[in-house]
Amino acid sequence: MIIVMKHRATAAEIGTVVSQVEVHGYKTHLSQGTERTIIGVVGDDRPLENHQFELLPGVEQVVRILKPFKLASRDFHPENTIFDVRGVTIGGPELVVMAGPCAVESRSQLLETAHAVKEAGATMLRGGAYKPRSSPYSFQGLGEDGLELLAEARDATGLPIITEVMSPEAVALVGRYTDIFQIGARNMQNYALLQAVGQTRTPVMLKRGLMGTVQEWLMSAEYILSGGNYQVILCERGIRTFETATRNTLDINAIPLLKQWTHLPVFGDPSHATGKWELVAPAAKAIIAAGADGLIIEVHPHPEVALSDGAQSLKPERFAELMNDLRRLAPAVGRTLS
Amino acid sequence: MIIVMKHRATAAEIGTVVSQVEVHGYKTHLSQGTERTIIGVVGDDRPLENHQFELLPGVEQVVRILKPFKLASRDFHPENTIFDVRGVTIGGPELVVMAGPCAVESRSQLLETAHAVKEAGATMLRGGAYKPRSSPYSFQGLGEDGLELLAEARDATGLPIITEVMSPEAVALVGRYTDIFQIGARNMQNYALLQAVGQTRTPVMLKRGLMGTVQEWLMSAEYILSGGNYQVILCERGIRTFETATRNTLDINAIPLLKQWTHLPVFGDPSHATGKWELVAPAAKAIIAAGADGLIIEVHPHPEVALSDGAQSLKPERFAELMNDLRRLAPAVGRTLS
Amino acid sequence: MIIVMKHRATAAEIGTVVSQVEVHGYKTHLSQGTERTIIGVVGDDRPLENHQFELLPGVEQVVRILKPFKLASRDFHPENTIFDVRGVTIGGPELVVMAGPCAVESRSQLLETAHAVKEAGATMLRGGAYKPRSSPYSFQGLGEDGLELLAEARDATGLPIITEVMSPEAVALVGRYTDIFQIGARNMQNYALLQAVGQTRTPVMLKRGLMGTVQEWLMSAEYILSGGNYQVILCERGIRTFETATRNTLDINAIPLLKQWTHLPVFGDPSHATGKWELVAPAAKAIIAAGADGLIIEVHPHPEVALSDGAQSLKPERFAELMNDLRRLAPAVGRTLS
Amino acid sequence: MIIVMKHRATAAEIGTVVSQVEVHGYKTHLSQGTERTIIGVVGDDRPLENHQFELLPGVEQVVRILKPFKLASRDFHPENTIFDVRGVTIGGPELVVMAGPCAVESRSQLLETAHAVKEAGATMLRGGAYKPRSSPYSFQGLGEDGLELLAEARDATGLPIITEVMSPEAVALVGRYTDIFQIGARNMQNYALLQAVGQTRTPVMLKRGLMGTVQEWLMSAEYILSGGNYQVILCERGIRTFETATRNTLDINAIPLLKQWTHLPVFGDPSHATGKWELVAPAAKAIIAAGADGLIIEVHPHPEVALSDGAQSLKPERFAELMNDLRRLAPAVGRTLS
Numbered sequence A, B, C, D: 001m002i003i004v005m006k007h008r009a010t011a012a013e014i015g016t017v018v019s020q021v022e023v024h025g026y027k028t029h030l031s032q033g034t035e036r037t038i039i040g041v042v043g044d045d046r047p048l049e050n051h052q053f054e055l056l057p058g059v060e061q062v063v064r065i066l067k068p069f070k071l072a073s074r075d076f077h078p079e080n081t082i083f084d085v086r087g088v089t090i091g092g093p094e095l096v097v098m099a100g101p102c103a104v105e106s107r108s109q110l111l112e113t114a115h116a117v118k119e120a121g122a123t124m125l126r127g128g129a130y131k132p133r134s135s136p137y138s139f140q141g142l143g144e145d146g147l148e149l150l151a152e153a154r155d156a157t158g159l160p161i162i163t164e165v166m167s168p169e170a171v172a173l174v175g176r177y178t179d180i181f182q183i184g185a186r187n188m189q190n191y192a193l194l195q196a197v198g199q200t201r202t203p204v205m206l207k208r209g210l211m212g213t214v215q216e217w218l219m220s221a222e223y224i225l226s227g228g229n230y231q232v233i234l235c236e237r238g239i240r241t242f243e244t245a246t247r248n249t250l251d252i253n254a255i256p257l258l259k260q261w262t263h264l265p266v267f268g269d270p271s272h273a274t275g276k277w278e279l280v281a282p283a284a285k286a287i288i289a290a291g292a293d294g295l296i297i298e299v300h301p302h303p304e305v306a307l308s309d310g311a312q313s314l315k316p317e318r319f320a321e322l323m324n325d326l327r328r329l330a331p332a333v334g335r336t337l338s
Helices: A011-022 A107-120 A145-157 A169-175 A191-198 A215-223 A254-261 A270-276 A279-290 A316-332 B011-022 B107-120 B144-157 B168-176 B191-197 B213-223 B253-259 B272-273 B276-291 B315-330 C011-022 C106-118 C146-159 C168-177 C193-198 C216-224 C254-261 C269-274 C277-287 C317-331 D011-022 D048-049 D105-118 D142-158 D168-179 D192-199 D214-225 D254-263 D270-275 D277-289 D316-332
Strands: A001-007 A027-032 A037-042 A059-063 A083-085 A088-090 A098-099 A124-126 A161-164 A181-183 A204-207 A232-236 A266-268 A293-297 B002-005 B027-032 B035-042 B059-063 B081-086 B088-090 B096-100 B124-126 B161-164 B181-182 B204-207 B232-234 B266-267 B295-296 C001-004 C027-031 C037-042 C059-063 C083-085 C088-090 C096-100 C122-124 C163-164 C181-185 C204-207 C232-236 C267-270 C295-297 D002-006 D027-032 D037-042 D059-062 D082-087 D089-090 D096-100 D122-128 D160-162 D181-182 D204-207 D231-236 D266-268 D294-298
Touching: A001 A011, A001 C001, A011 A027, A011 A037, A011 A145, A027 C027, A027 C037, A037 C027, A037 C037, A083 C181, A088 A098, A088 B253, A088 C088, A098 A107, A098 A316, A107 A145, A107 A316, A124 A293, A145 A161, A145 A169, A161 A169, A169 A181, A169 A191, A169 B315, A181 A191, A181 D160, A191 A215, A204 B161, A215 A232, A215 A254, A215 C088, A232 A254, A232 D204, A254 D122, A254 D277, A266 A279, A266 C216, A266 D192, A270 A279, A270 A293, A270 B081, A279 A293, A279 D254, A293 D096, A316 D316, B002 B011, B002 D002, B011 B027, B011 B035, B027 D027, B027 D037, B035 D027, B081 B191, B088 D011, B096 B107, B096 B315, B107 B124, B107 B144, B107 B315, B124 B144, B124 B295, B144 B161, B144 B168, B144 C277, B161 B168, B168 B191, B191 B213, B191 D027, B204 B213, B213 B232, B213 B253, B232 B253, B253 B266, B253 C277, B266 B276, B272 B276, B272 B295, B272 C027, B276 B315, B276 C277, B295 B315, B295 D082, B315 C317, C001 C011, C011 C027, C011 C037, C037 C163, C096 C317, C096 D160, C122 C146, C122 C295, C146 C163, C146 D027, C163 D027, C168 D168, C193 C216, C216 C232, C216 C254, C216 D181, C232 C254, C232 C295, C254 C267, C254 D048, C267 C277, C267 D160, C269 C277, C269 C295, C269 D089, C277 C295, C277 C317, C295 C317, C317 D089, C317 D254, D002 D011, D011 D027, D011 D037, D082 D122, D089 D096, D096 D105, D105 D122, D105 D142, D105 D316, D122 D142, D122 D294, D142 D160, D142 D168, D160 D168, D168 D181, D168 D254, D192 D204, D204 D214, D214 D231, D214 D254, D231 D254, D254 D266, D270 D277, D277 D294, D277 D316
Parallel strands: A098 A124, A098 A293, A124 A161, A161 A181, A181 A204, A204 A232, A232 A266, A266 A293, B096 B124, B096 B295, B124 B161, B161 B181, B181 B204, B204 B232, B232 B266, B266 B295, C096 C122, C096 C295, C122 C163, C163 C181, C181 C204, C204 C232, C232 C267, C267 C295, D096 D122, D096 D294, D122 D160, D160 D181, D181 D204, D204 D231, D231 D266, D266 D294
Antiparallel strands: A001 A037, A001 A059, A027 A037, A083 A088, B002 B035, B002 B059, B027 B035, B081 B088, C001 C037, C001 C059, C027 C037, C083 C088, D002 D037, D002 D059, D027 D037, D082 D089
């Protein structure tokens, strides 16, 4: 932390700032220029982040140098985090594609989709049993019945499953079924939920909030990691901007940026990021070309009657075409996809 | 709902759309132009919102006419909602000012602030016992001890209290102490929490999410109202935009817009909306001039050592000046403030 | 400027940075902490802003301390800038209200409006002769004929006029008629145009761009000021955000922020900032309550047939009501309006 | 255009709307539902866009069906636009990479860069002679001297050149040198400039404004096309959002969306879209994977002393590596790059 004093700060004002820092056990280092005095705080001063030195008389600006996340940082853990979910390796050179319907609607819908995405090459099955819907009058998911259908589809296909958990008290129940917890965009800063999944040892996919900065997102991952659960996947799914021609704006820059800043696996969700099935394939390819470790994609056998997100769901045959395209693309960007 | 067919849609395509609508029990009305056929759906078609008629062959565009919220709408309830909280009337001509520290830090800090804001004219006390913090390493609030201090400050001053609840399982505990539940910005779309407070009969202040549209915000209110809890206050607290010179961007337009669209009381939070204490007073006056029913403001006796949000907290003497300014302003915009 | 070196920066790397700074004639001041070395650059280092010290080996971060605008800054010119336009004082305690149609459409439309707004208390007439339209097929304004009608309306009513100039080569022509040049939002960073009006001695109203930060806006004002034209009004007219329920988002925070940062007069445009006539009056009151020096408002006798911006134009009788409201509001916020 | 009347609109109100439409020569088609009357306007009603039917009594909503751009639309011109610039084909299967320094700084800097990018496989040279800078005190470019150096570099390497034009009166001068006019992001809605380049027959690269929607961008292209200049390239270069970890947010969705909506060639600028050289290569690959026809990339032999945009410039050796990566990628996404 660097504290820049105002042009005409008095010696007394400088002294007060110095003593306010030192009372917390930090050393300071003064740099007296012709116009301004600069006070450097020596050491890891993250614990001081709440202290409003900006408000002390004579202070012009406080510059925080250290990034506020630690466990999620590559400084702390230089190698990529790689982990296994029922035989599927996440974060390694092999790309991982998770696919399935937005919501589990029925046994036949789920099983038909599960077999189709497996056939096309997906290695994990997605499907929502609890759906966060902006309207209380919309279909909210099948609940535990949906979880049971997911488990049945896993048994039938061998695909591990990922499904969303929406509240701390549902963590135990959902955890009995799922192989990966999905934390949805609206819950990126639902800290009680983050703490609850941090207490489990089930992997977590943390989706980016519509308005979450990359730094805030990593701070949310830090909540999970600091609970002792180190198996966290970050999933870019589009942010909210002024552009309304697409449902969200896929922040493709975030993918290589995350790869610099963190060791955690990075995925992309081209379905939510575009909101339009015609854009899903090009967005998926861009995500992989930008360096992501995998994708999560909505597939529905009959999108026009889907109970949610039909407009952004691929039909199985289009998903199969995309998988073929990705198989051509993967080696051109140093990855594999079998 | 209006379904616009493409230029060259065939009779068969039109027939399919019509039958897909009618199978749900709705009537349709066809308008055959020279270039396009337009299919109007007759009646309250909100239940059809999940149906992706956009995906049927030959469809160009689907236009939804009805706003998706009902109970929150002025169409449904033309008069202003007015209710009483321990003798304080919310939503009436008298402005209501809630004030207090961001976080309850200690008995002396809270009591000193409570007496000061009462003295200055505030009629309700705010203070956080559970704090949503972006870092797991930051001060997270005093928890139930904080709630007890709030109850003690209420006893000492007679001011009703408002405090934040962050998870569904905390609703019962917080509800034993607070007079109004505050739902924070990060939880605007935490549907499990909205449903939980909707089941109580304690009033709720629902803050706008950093990225929530006004329509989404009213849909979140709808979650509470549809649980049978009709005492909901909407609080504009700034949205996230590209401008970083202030912590958030106060969406002042939202205040008169809400007054048109909904019967619920509308408040503003100039502390979070600006993030800078020097801007709190002008923002507070703008909020009242735009037609809000009240304010919630952060006051701290020693902002420079506050454990959270010091930079945006007013000192008691500045808060008292602002109250004086508001007393002059209120009658000029048709309100009272005693 | 402060240059923060990386944790393990070598003495050679530090030496290179120091010599790269000193070669430009600046002194440096080293602060050697236990973990990092910090290099302070002594003096007004704004001329170094293009130098990418970030890219030198061993550099972690470069922190620029000084705001990049000078002539627009209150540091440079502590008192408010106040100037006179044909007898109307801009920037003083008396509020100034400019009103008139978005576009000059005809002699009768303009004269009818001019008389009506004068009657209601406006002291300046606005009207566009050249209109920036997003479509090349839309009405683009009457051009010089419109300028002549504005001059005629000024003669008839005594109201000074303000009109938009859209390109450098039009500055001479528009300048022969107008009392104030308006630079529209889309041209906030049209530097050739800013330089052209900076060479004149006619006052300029510089509207904020839809996506201009407050700092960039002041840098654009700096282009005009640095040409020697010191009569610049800043006009907040709404920024673009994710919210689409209103045409733009009025950044009300910007008004008190500008009053802190700059000595230039600050106006607000509630018509563009909301895009809806029903919201214009509350937004106008909020702008004044936040501390602005004046308003510019669209008034049209027949908004439903206006050739542009009808939806946000007030009818003369509603404008007169608003002026009455503002006369009550002004003294409550320390201003006058006669 | 569809005009939706309010629930209780009277026959007289409906009649007024109908006659207001028909007076402009359009036919109407009424659809009388149980709750609402809907009035369809028959024919190409784009000329009615200024008419504020929303303001007529009894009108609830006006829905515009037609996209406002015509010449830029794929409906109007289904095949891809392909054109030749001094032997380089734009818009065909072969990818085009334009590269060079942000600003022309000196003869040696430009020639060194030009030879290096040609060597690496670029087929066009970029370089700014006139630079739009947010500060009037920053380096503004070499002006005509810069244009002469560009022409010299073209002679030396055979690479056609692209350079920015910033004002209508500079079009003639810049046009004597350049092979493609670049319109910068800040000028996307500088209509006088768009009209001026629309009068020439020199190809134009139109960059997206920081806050321009895809639809507005195509309307700006329409200004150029409607002047008779059909050789327009659209270049996505990042939009402004709340995320500040990167300079801009690359809207990768816009690339496939444009490919659907328009026949014009689409490029991407990974330098401005990221603002950080470390992110340029992954962003460039994503742009190509998403379906763009080419790239424009900043390359500088000594970024640390560049007079502008050093932080986002690639060194020649890194640019050569990227070109190798793109040669592997191109065939995997159905393109060629020699």
